Amino acid sequence: MQRGDELRVGYVPLMDAAPLILAQEKGFFDAYGLNVKLERELGWAAVRDKIVFGQLHAAHALAGMVWSTTLGIRCQQRDCATGLIINAHGNAITLSRELYRSGVRDAKGFAVRVRTDRKIKRYTLAVVAGVSTHYYLLKKWLESAGLDITKDVRIVTIPPSLMASNLEEGNIDGFCVGEPWNTVSVEKSGGVVVATSRDIDRYHTEKVLIASAEFIREREMDYIALAAAVLEGCKYCYERKHHQEVSEIISRRKYLNTSASLLEKSLSGQLACANENDAGARQELHLFYGDDVNLPTGSKARRVWSQIEQTAVYPFLPAKEINPLAESLFLKPLFEKIEAHIASQKIKTPTRQATPVA
Numbered sequence: 001m002q003r004g005d006e007l008r009v010g011y012v013p014l015m016d017a018a019p020l021i022l023a024q025e026k027g028f029f030d031a032y033g034l035n036v037k038l039e040r041e042l043g044w045a046a047v048r049d050k051i052v053f054g055q056l057h058a059a060h061a062l063a064g065m066v067w068s069t070t071l072g073i074r075c076q077q078r079d080c081a082t083g084l085i086i087n088a089h090g091n092a093i094t095l096s097r098e099l100y101r102s103g104v105r106d107a108k109g110f111a112v113r114v115r116t117d118r119k120i121k122r123y124t125l126a127v128v129a130g131v132s133t134h135y136y137l138l139k140k141w142l143e144s145a146g147l148d149i150t151k152d153v154r155i156v157t158i159p160p161s162l163m164a165s166n167l168e169e170g171n172i173d174g175f176c177v178g179e180p181w182n183t184v185s186v187e188k189s190g191g192v193v194v195a196t197s198r199d200i201d202r203y204h205t206e207k208v209l210i211a212s213a214e215f216i217r218e219r220e221m222d223y224i225a226l227a228a229a230v231l232e233g234c235k236y237c238y239e240r241k242h243h244q245e246v247s248e249i250i251s252r253r254k255y256l257n258t259s260a261s262l263l264e265k266s267l268s269g270q271l272a273c274a275n276e277n278d279a280g281a282r283q284e285l286h287l288f289y290g291d292d293v294n295l296p297t298g299s300k301a302r303r304v305w306s307q308i309e310q311t312a313v314y315p316f317l318p319a320k321e322i323n324p325l326a327e328s329l330f331l332k333p334l335f336e337k338i339e340a341h342i343a344s345q346k347i348k349t350p351t352r353q354a355t356p357v358a
Contacts, residue, residue: 006035007226010047010059013040013256014160015179015266016087016207017060019233019288021250026236028229032345036226040255043159044129051210052078057219058226060086061210063304066329068131069210073308079213083334084227085294086207086234088287089197091134092182092271093141095174096167097190106194110174111145114152126158126166126175136307137200138176164189178206179285180258183266187259193273198284203293204307205300208330216334227338228345231294238289243267296330298323 011017020038023029029036039056041047048065050056052075061082067073069080095104104110114123127134139149149155158166163175168189185191197204209227216223237246247264250256256263265271269285287293305322317325 006037007057007222008037008039008055009226010039010041010050010056012043012047012060012160014060014090014181014207015250015256015263015286016090016288017255018237018246018250018267019086019230020060021233021255022236022246023229023233025249026233028232029226031232032225032229034222034225034229036229042161044132048075051080051212052076054212057215058209058211058223060207062129062132063205063208064129064131064133064308066208066210066301067305067308070213070325070329073131080210081213081216081329081331081334082208082210082296083216083223083331083338084209084231085205085296085300085330086209086230086288088203088206088293089284090178090206090286091137091176091197092179092193092285093138093174093176093195093200094163094167094182094185094191094193096170097192099173100192104194107141107145107147110194111142111147114147122154123173124154124156124171126156126163126172126177128160128177129157131308133197133204133206133307134176134178136310137197137204139310141176141195141200164191167191179271180256180263180266183262183271184258186271187262193271196271196273196285202284203287203291205304208296213328216331220334220337224334224338224341227335228342231338231342234288234294237267237286240268294335295332296335297332298327298330301326301330 011020024038044062047059047061048069051059052069066080066082069075069078099113102113104113125138127138142149160177160181163177163181164185166172167185182193186193209230211223236242243264247267248260251258251260251263267286271285302322
């Protein structure tokens, strides 16, 4: 296939950006005739704004951003959609070593600490964005022990890659973030993982391939080819036999700039948890493929919206408006076209090696 115009595609340096990075490095974009420029962004606000103002054609994005950009929640409004879910799970809650030493192993233990220290300290926890799965997961975890996220703790927003350093410096007492930044904190900053995505909300939708509705409408085949290549990346990351190679590729300075061995621990579900008996949570730490993980549906979009409704006060949407909007944001028919395109191209995994380290 002939390579077309350059497509600018953004990502935040997280483990679940691996399918995009692998699509670049293993030649999947090339195989689908694409000329893709991957652009690393510090955090989700940058991704959102660049999608809204057309500086990115598509991006690895929080599932909730499809809703927030379309509704103009805390940002300039622009209609967006997705035809591909990149992954489920991938997040965890990490607390400081000091809290662990004081006996905290779970939400109930943390609640005891919060109530005991109420008069002398208000604990600070971080998330990556207000409209994010992380906020919802943290809220649900706290509420399981009777805590109120708006009253009993202080919530701040920090880019994913800065979580571990802020915990180490004592600026925060814990956080909910995507991998590998929990593993980084455990290995380098003394953090302790007390819960994973699977513990709190099994099979929740995490990241999607977002684009403006205008781009999808006017350049549908470009989006389909792009999503097809990323889906090939999802399949590649899913297979355990590739985990070492994937970890080595995404560890490079231009991508996650983190130890390959550390990334392989995360990718393979070897996350160190305070509850060492919960092997299931570790085994399902990352879900890139299988069991319709990648299929966007109205029901999944509605589930994401229900999470957003629970995390903050946003414009009320009547139920009669939610259902049709959900169907227009998570495009199942577009995913079916993506799968058909993959089948029609009959592309096998490219044999060329990933680009050598510069």
